[in-house]
Amino acid sequence: MTDAIARTNERNQLFKDLFSGNTPKRVPISNPATQDFAIQYAGLDLAECQWDLTKLEPVYDKFCQDFYTDTYPGGSIRIPSHYQILGSTPIVMSSSGFMQHPDVVGMLAEEYDEFIASPYDCIVETILPRLYTEFNGPPGKVAMALAKAMKAQADDLASLGAIRAKMNAKYGFATMVGALTEAPFDFMSDFLRSFKGISGDVRRYPDKVAAACEAVLPLMIKKGTLPNPSMLGYTFVPLHMAPYLREKDFAALYWPTFKKMVETLAGMGQSVQLFVEQDWMRYIDYLYELPENTIMRFEYGDPKLIKEKLGKKHIISGLYPVTLLQTGTKQQCVDKAKELLDILAPGGRYWWQADKSIIHLDINGPVVENLRAVLDYVHENGTY
């Protein structure tokens, strides 16, 4: 067995233990820096590289070599090619080259009934043409745009997949699979009604919002199902809107379908990782109700309270503040990692990840040095 395969086996065991509620040999680590960071770290142009992913092999090689991680780094990646070909409005590139999600309206308030009656038909016939300009026009033109986009996406995914396979073979990362979905209310907000739209809907027609979340739930479950649920891996669910709602709206409109979704996915025997964005501390007792071993990566919150309330049932992650890497000294950054390890590791159920992804590199700033120091510290000292 090569060293890399042995490392993969060892790391897979860490995550198998972690996800099943057993205490792993040490605290597993995921590098929070993304592909965007890696490109800038290699000194290349972010926008240009994303249009030609074949340039990324040396980028990833240096990235994997220089920053300790147990999982393949890079983050969730939005490839620009197919978005551009489809005339995307919900996912676009900014001047810095970073792909982002502006607040868009895919569905009008008066279309709720149509959506509730048949969400899939409404998405295909009404919503996609509104969000993607190239889905408008004569059928032949639309078919051509779709074919081009799918081909571009398949080519790009193949390039990234080949790089990933090479890096796994060389560095021996854990071989985890992933799916991605959203809480029904977040999907309604992020891609259909917009942040602004849903904020009005919650007050104007709460019954329709609730019915729409119920109607779209099966699609969200389907989107979040792993090809083979027993595989090592998880469904990633970035949570968005709950902190911006009053608790009574959260309880009536957000929570019921979200809870059903997580329970259904967990019931199929697969892991679910929630990215608990913004501050959920006032909902911590709700989170406790989610299935055992649900992974919760927190952006904000009191680590002691989180450990106390959730640490015996769920797997805690996140909380390490990446802005400290931009503003702090190396010692301050390492001290923070130690502080979180001391609180969150005892008793197990802790995975080292940061509170946010690192998507940008100021080459004159301290982030590279601080990040390396923190990753190395946790690798060397991450005992439970």
Added chain:
Amino acid sequence: MIDLQALTQAVGDLDEKTIITMIEDFVATNPSGEEAQKIVFACQQGMGIVGELFEKNEYYVGDLIFAGELLSKTIDLLKPVLNDVATEKVGSIVIGTVQGDLHDIGKNIFGSMAEAAGFDVYELGVDVSPSAFVEKVKEVKPQIVGMSGVLTLAIDSMKETVKAITEAGLRDSVKIIIGGNPVNEDACKQIGADAFTTNAAEGLKTCQGWVS
């Protein structure tokens, strides 16, 4: 005659139907511009209540967004009867989401609250370059510059923008406030801003303190 106190309360309660009915009935009486101005003032006071409820954690960001929408709907209804009335402004502020970042929700909430509080708000949009901030500051000479961002890269863009404002010799003429998910005290110091906030109502109070 319209009950101004009831209107203020309806705005505070975000009671859309009551607000719209009251304003429509009022406009139908063909009032003078000065009377309409009193209505605007009552709505501004209602927005003050909304801000207070937000600080008390009874309202959340979604409620602020809805409040902003209601206020602009109200102003639109009043526009035909508001013409020719000179409005007194409490100050002026240039706002924008910094370069590389496309998130505008927090900035829009702050902008509509600042407008409701009587500021002249100059809105630069999203992904705004340091030079676009500098040009606007030169043009309108605001008392305050507000920079917004959600992504961690915004910290670096904010730093660049403050640098550009300083290099243009404009730093001493403006107060700078930064807002958004990644900002904190350390980031504020490093960026060279005068204040930071992750809370639009609190940020507005800071700005009001600067111009009072």
